[in-house]
Amino acid sequence: MSRRVLSALLGLLVFSGTTVAPSPGTASAATYSGYVMGYFTESPNFSGANYGLHLAVSQDGLNWTPLNQNNPVATPTQGTQGLRDPFILRKQDGTFTVLATDLKGTDWSLQNQYVHVWDSTDLRSFTGYRRVKLHSMPTHSWAPEAFWDASRGQYAIIYSAVNGGHDVIMVNYTTDFTTVGAPQTFFDPGHAAIDGHLHSANGVNHLFFKNNTNGTLLAARSSSLAPGSFTTYGGPVSHGGTEAPIVVASLTSGTRYLWGDTYTPNGVFYAWQTTNVGGTWTPVDQRSYTQPLNSKHATIQPITAAEMSGLLSRWGTPTWNRLKSYNFPDRYVRHQNNVARVDTYPFEPYQDQQWRIVPGLAGSGVSFQSVNVPASYLRHSGYAVVLAPDDGSASFDADATFTPVAGLAESSWTSYRSHNYPDRYLRHSGHVLRIDPISTATDRQDATFRVGF
Numbered sequence: 001m002s003r004r005v006l007s008a009l010l011g012l013l014v015f016s017g018t019t020v021a022p023s024p025g026t027a028s029a030a031t032y033s034g035y036v037m038g039y040f041t042e043s044p045n046f047s048g049a050n051y052g053l054h055l056a057v058s059q060d061g062l063n064w065t066p067l068n069q070n071n072p073v074a075t076p077t078q079g080t081q082g083l084r085d086p087f088i089l090r091k092q093d094g095t096f097t098v099l100a101t102d103l104k105g106t107d108w109s110l111q112n113q114y115v116h117v118w119d120s121t122d123l124r125s126f127t128g129y130r131r132v133k134l135h136s137m138p139t140h141s142w143a144p145e146a147f148w149d150a151s152r153g154q155y156a157i158i159y160s161a162v163n164g165g166h167d168v169i170m171v172n173y174t175t176d177f178t179t180v181g182a183p184q185t186f187f188d189p190g191h192a193a194i195d196g197h198l199h200s201a202n203g204v205n206h207l208f209f210k211n212n213t214n215g216t217l218l219a220a221r222s223s224s225l226a227p228g229s230f231t232t233y234g235g236p237v238s239h240g241g242t243e244a245p246i247v248v249a250s251l252t253s254g255t256r257y258l259w260g261d262t263y264t265p266n267g268v269f270y271a272w273q274t275t276n277v278g279g280t281w282t283p284v285d286q287r288s289y290t291q292p293l294n295s296k297h298a299t300i301q302p303i304t305a306a307e308m309s310g311l312l313s314r315w316g317t318p319t320w321n322r323l324k325s326y327n328f329p330d331r332y333v334r335h336q337n338n339v340a341r342v343d344t345y346p347f348e349p350y351q352d353q354q355w356r357i358v359p360g361l362a363g364s365g366v367s368f369q370s371v372n373v374p375a376s377y378l379r380h381s382g383y384a385v386v387l388a389p390d391d392g393s394a395s396f397d398a399d400a401t402f403t404p405v406a407g408l409a410e411s412s413w414t415s416y417r418s419h420n421y422p423d424r425y426l427r428h429s430g431h432v433l434r435i436d437p438i439s440t441a442t443d444r445q446d447a448t449f450r451v452g453f
Contacts, residue, residue, distance in 0.1 A: 032251055032302035035061045036123060036311065038086040038098065041070070041294035042267055043350045048294040051075075051082030051104045055123065056453075057311055061248050061257065061300065062271070062289035066453050067315035070293055074126040076116045080104040083116050085143040085195075085244070087299045088123070091155075092148055096120040096301075097177050099144040099157065102131060113137065115144045115159065117177050122307060124314040134172050135183040137161060143195045143244070143297070149173070149225045156225065158186050160194035167212055169196040171227055186227045187220060195297075198225075199247035201256070201277040205230075208245035208258070215241030217260055221278065237272055237281055240264035244297040247277065251302065257284065259298065267296050267346055268330075286329035287410075290452045293322065294350060318453050320354040320371050325428060326409050326448035333433065333449065335370060335387040340378055340433035357451070361390070362401035362419050378433075380418065385426065385433035402426055408444035415447045 037056040042049045052072025056064040067073065076083050082104020089097045098118040103110060113135050119128040134141050139162040146157045154173040161170045163185060171186035187196065192212035199206045207220045207230050216236030222229040237258065244261040258272045258281050269291040272281035291298075303311070323333040331342040334352040345353070351372035361367045361377065368378040376389045379400035390396060398420040407413030408425070416426040424435040427447035438447050 031304060033305035034059045034251075034303055034308045035248065035300050036088065036303050036307070037064055037292065037295070037298050037300050038088045039292065039295040039298040040084055040086065042296050043294050043348060044266060044346050045348045047348060048350045049105075051084065053083060053086050053098060053100065053118075053126075054292070054295070055311065055315065056292040056295070057303075057308055060252075061250065062284075063452055064290060064292045064295075065317055066292040067311060067317070069316070069318055070453075073123075073315060074098070074118060074129075076100070076102065076104075077129065078131050079112065079114055079116065080110070085297045087143075087145045088301045089146045089155075090301055096123055097146065098126065099146060099177075101140075101142050101144065103140075103142075108140075110140065111138050112140055115141050115157075119177075122310055123303075124310055130178065132177060132180060134159060134180060135161060135170065137163065137183075139163070142167075145197060145299075146177075147198050147225070151225065154181075156186075158196045158198070160196065164188065167192040167194050169193055169207070169209065184227050187230045188228075189218070189220070189232050193218075195244050197245045197247065199256075199277065201249075204278065206247070206277055208247060210243040210245065211236065215243065215264075217242055217245045217258070219278075234278065239268075239270040239283075242270070246298060246300050248300050249302075259300070261297050265346060267294060269295065269298070287324075287326065287450070290322075290324060290450065292453060293354075294346070319356060320453075321357050321451050322353050322453055323355065324450040324452060326407065326413055326450065327442075327445035328428075328431075329450075331431070335373070335376075335378075338376075338387045340385040340387060342428045342431050342433070360401035360403075360419065361397035362394075363397075365401045365403040365419055366416075367400045367402070380421075380435045383421075383424070383434050383436065385435065407448040408438060409441075409448040413448045413450050415444075415449070 035058045052075035056066045058064045079102040083100035084103045086100040100116040114131040118126040120126050142160040144159040149156050157172045160167050169187040172180040174180040193209045194212045195210040197208045205222050216238040218235030220230035220232045240262050241264040242260040246259040248257045254275045262268045271284040274281045325331045325342045332353045354371035356369040370376045376387045377400040401419035402416035408415045418424045418435045425447040
């Protein structure tokens with residue numbers, strides 16, 4: 001699939017909406033057609049670290065398209081001049097407020113009583129930037145989130161801070177995210193708890209959080225939103241050290257997805273699913289979802305078709321792609337020492353997995369141009385696939401051209417047939433790419449890729 005075709009398809013991200021029930025922070029039922037994600041970025045050696053607000057969009061809440069070339073759309077100018085843990089709230093009037101931890105980097109010992117705040121009508125522009133002080137304690141203000149508490153007629157800002165010797169979930173109430181009430185303890189399970197996330201379903205309020213002593217995700221519930229009313233009932237869910245839980249309702253079914261961000265390794269999102277929020281969560285196959293490149297500690301909110309269209313128009317879609325392996329969905333096509341491989345995400349240099357899928361050099365199909373070595377393309381040589389500089393020859397053009405077809409293992413994915421050896425397809429073998437004839441089920445899986453971001 002050429003980049004031109006991909007861009008055209010991405011322009012069709014607006015689709016028929018689905019009416020979903022309101023959640024805290026939403027004034028009434030609305031017709032939503034997709035999702036927006038906010039996040040910051042880090043990579044294993046921090047070459048991809050950027051502590052500004054990033055956005056991505058998705059039709060299904062599982063596979064994401066970064067906006068603005070995966071660059072930030074807003075960056076703090078006060079405090080540490082960096083953010084972590086952004087949260088996007090849709091307020092009662094339909095506009096947005098963005099909250100975030102005031103922390104640039106990883107100095108967990110930093111004492112900071114403030115959080116970053118922006119206002120936005122449509123997430124296309126951000127106004128009223130300010131820092132809001134939540135408390136005067138000698139501790140942090142991590143992972144702020146907010147929800148509408150109808151019984152109080154106020155918004156609750158919840159966040160993590162040390163109180164009583166360990167992290168608890170604190171709360172301040174506000175009507176304008178400028179002036180806030182006194183801090184209170186919202187939830188204290190008796191051990192370190194951070195990253196509180198509220199999700200309401202069927203009249204029950206569920207608080208998901210990280211047990212900061214063992215890196216697992218737990219859940220508590222309450223029939224009210226009153227501080228001190230939540231009781232732990234579920235967990236643990238984890239994949240290694242896991243934090244930053246997010247629960248997202250499907251727009252097309254009764255399924256809900258629980259996202260967790262791991263830090264072993266740093267920055268891999270895993271997902272679980274259920275049709276009963278208070279019940280058992282089962283892992284989602286990684287084939288089903290793809291996080292934005294280098295994304296960390298996300299926030300996800302449903303958006304309308306008009307909002308989706310506006311975001312795409314304002315910020316644009318990437319000029320590059322990533323290719324995920326079908327049968328090793330934790331691996332992506334990359335080059336390393338000029339050898340084409342599929343390697344486990346994340347890795348460095350992270351740019352090795354970014355490709356411009358351009359019109360085929362031989363006049364049809366597509367070619368794969370490296371983003372970080374732009375004079376070089378994937379080509380086959382002796383049936384092995386390597387990254388090589390374009391020498392301008394007809395043989396290079398032919399070796400570097402592939403015809404995209406419906407995925408041999410899954411038709412919604414993509415396979416690539418060699419231009420000059422049409423009986424052979426691009427596939428991985430021993431995690432190294434080559435072109436081979438395809439005959440077995442394993443061969444078909446090896447030769448199937450998801451084009452995404």
